[in-house]
Amino acid sequence: MSDFPWLTLLILIPLVGAVVTAFLPSGPGEPLAKQVGLAFSLATVVPAVVVAAGYWVGGGFQFTEVHDWIPAFGAHYALGVDGLGLLMVLLTVVLVPIVMIASWTEVDKGVTKSFFAWTLALEAMALAVFTATDVFLFYVVFEATLIPAYFLIGGFGRPGRGRAATKFLIYQLAGGLIMLASVIGLYVVSADAGTPSYLISDLQALDIDQNTERWLFVGFFIAFAIKAPMFPVHTWLADTTEKATPGTSVLLVSVLDKIGTFGMLRYCLGLLPEASQWATPVVVVLALISIVYGALVAIGQDNILRLIGLTSLSHFGLIVLGIFVFSSQGGSGAILYMVNHGIATTALFLIAGFLVQRSNTPLISQMGGLERAAPVLAGTFLIAGLASLGLPGLSPFVSEMLVLIAAFGHAWWTGAIAVTAIVLAAVYILWTYQRTMTGPLRPEFGGVNDLNRREIGAIAPLLLALVLFGFYPMPLLDVINPSVEDTLTFVGVSDDPPTVASDHGAETDPATEQGAHQ
């Protein structure tokens, strides 16, 4: 591993790409801006692959860079990846070019180049979020993601998007500002203990007073819950996915929303372990409500884009549940779920987008029989849908299983409620499929074309990944497990003895652990 700042390069490429793309000639459907934008997003994959190749499993934070940024605040420009961060980085760099290809012609209604420029800017900020190892830096880029997202929602999509964009921004800013209070609180705690510093490693070493820690947790958690989103602060989600283009929705749900659960793992559990355990009962209940409520509301939707948005509420409920039951299955399942959900939901959104483009309506009640006109479209939609409902053999099944096992381990009623997600998912996916694709073909859809090569090219990698990781999730789990171990060790929890330990050997001795954390 050289000292070359790969992570900085990783963030810099899309950032430069955004600026370059913004200054290209603009015209409706200008191809140059699209090509340059796509080239930059593909170039970003290179450093990500280098980092992945050089990543040593189980080695904590790697590819670290630390430079002083604002000494008066104790803020550093500090980057690094652990297993969790690495997976999120990979997910992001893979999804962005796919979104670009899928949105190739759809965004021509707006200012084309700005879609590509904002997407690259969003990618850069999201990558910075996943690699930051300094809380201040994290906060800055966390908030900075909102600006590109806001203009992506407000600039492209269906009528009423301006309102949706504002709603999105206000929700997120509210969460962000509440978190700001906690971020500042961390500074004060750190200053009281000596020299102020925002480095995660320094903050972990702090001994935070119990009450303070709980307040700080609340601030962080509210922000992440809005981001994720969780019941009852999810209401921005469906409005946004309904109005935005599917490409934007993918960036929001599959990349940005992951910041919420990512933040819970890294900052709530990673910095405030005691308070995280203290809050578990409330969080678990909220997660369960999200799971069931999200699925029920999704079933009731007639707008397919709203429906997919709401399914995410249910899925994020499962992820949060996995995080907060504090067991290695739960943790691994949650992280794996974040990746799988990213892939499956992206596929669903994009295919639904193709569908809406053809039918000219997002309303399920006005579609029907499309599998006759567009069999490939229908087939891919079914695969993505089945993945989303957790069919064995497709990757979300593995993660859902792990989370459900962990939920039963936590308490029987938790598992029992969480398990309904599978049934409800089957209802909303299969029922949607039945209403849109099967039955007699409506006359107005007679001239509908099937997916073209570009569209198939965009979703093929996703479907491939769903199948691949469905049968062989080990490469992902190998990266995830050490990360989860580290977090759980820090929180001071170990698996209950009766739990069937799939990961042997690495178990830490509960006795020494208790000693270390008192």
Add this chain to the structure above:
Amino acid sequence: MSEFVKPSIEYFELLPLFLVFGVACVGVVVEAFVPRSYRYLTQTTLTLAGLVAALVSVVLIALEFADKGATEAGYVHGDGAAYGLLAAMGSFAIDGPTLFLWGLILVLAILGAMLFAERELDGGVSAFAGRAAALPGSEAEREASTRGLEQTEVYPLMLFAVFGMLMFPAANDLVTLFVALEVLSLPLYLLSGLARRRRLLSQEAALKYFLLGAFSSGFFLYGIALIYGYAGSMDFARIAEAIRNDTGNQVLLLIGVGMLSAGLLFKVGAAPFQAWTPDVYQGAPTPVTAFMAAATKVATFGAMLRLFYVAFGVDRWSWTPMLMIIAILTMVVGTLMALTQSDVKRLLAYSSVAHTGFILTGVLGAQAAGELAPGQLTSLQAVMFYLATYGLATLGAFAVVSLVRDSGGETTQLSRWVGLGKEAPLVAAVFTFFLLAMAGIPLTSGFIGKWAVFSVALSAGAWPVVIAAVLTSVVAAYLYVRVIVMMYFRTPEGPAASVTTPSVLTATSIAVGAAATLVLGIVPGPLLDLVGRAGEFIR
């Protein structure tokens, strides 16, 4: 009193004051003797040259203080945390914070003077009334406008105001403080009434400003008298000593502090003394609003910091609760009132009220040096940094407002700004950036400033204020986003306002404001270091 001592004047350290005052006096002479057609050029050159010279002298003084020989020259006080000297027999304290604020005021004044000198926007004449004495709508006014007359007295007036602003944060006794307050206020009252367009509105604003200002000066003066009665001295250090010895009548002190605060809080536009802000900001010519909104706030907060920290610092526990309530009230009132505005200038005015609340949050975060960790941000640092970021962003934002016009002059109706994002993408983008800075979005200077003042307040234990500040920030964010939505995501119903291309003067002001807002948002380290090195107030 023993014997008469010849007063000593430290000419070098007071050079910026003399320069600005001198040039202002020369400006008055120019007005009397130079032919009308040459006045504009003479006055603008003179004003800018004078302000730049004053800025250079501030830098020279700062270098002198930082010099190796500073200790021998008696510049360093205490354990090195403060340096400077008491000039003019203790009337002025020239120390690190003073120099920083002087520099900031002068920078804002230079940018403001450039806005004053702008003539491209309104068809070759400035934004000021051709003949201020002519009644609105009268024959004399028509004549003035057909002859293309210009009022060039505004430049000396502005310099007098700057002179007062420079005195204000340096004033080290109550009399100097009061004189500075009046010197800075009177020219501003006049300037507010000099708009070329919508003159009645402008004159109303000036009168309102004057009456309320005079009223608040009365409070201020009464406060001075009471404090003198308590401490037996006008001098800040003596007052602090009297409080420490707990002599005098505590009631006098408390009422006195309250009255003095009323005067100062009026000037910064804190609730419940904010009523003049929207009317004056709206009515005054936009260049004056830009200059006034930015520079007055810097000067007054400078004075407030010195008064509260040096004179009343010992008695911190009696004024922080008051400031807490006022800060919360100011933030809430400013934000909620801003929500209902339909005029850009009024909206920015109420947002400046809300920002006053945020700055007060920093002011009340004062802690004794012993309570801070090494390297931890002090309240003085935070407030001075916030003033720098806020001043530059506000000046830039008002400068942008002056660009958006139609045939009747500036169009400040928000409804006319709809669709500006398509009409003039660059101007809309710059304005959006300023709004984001005011909302405190990261990667703008506004965020760093907010972080700084919140953190000092929180570490001083003022968490209720910080929570209120965070919640009002959320509401305020909606406010700014609303304007962005109008500019970008709405389709205009009538003809959209057009953007006039400004001369290089206004363009420079806007560019400097925007660049500072961006740079201070990404690399605030150097400026934070600078305010850190400015050290403490000398006592």
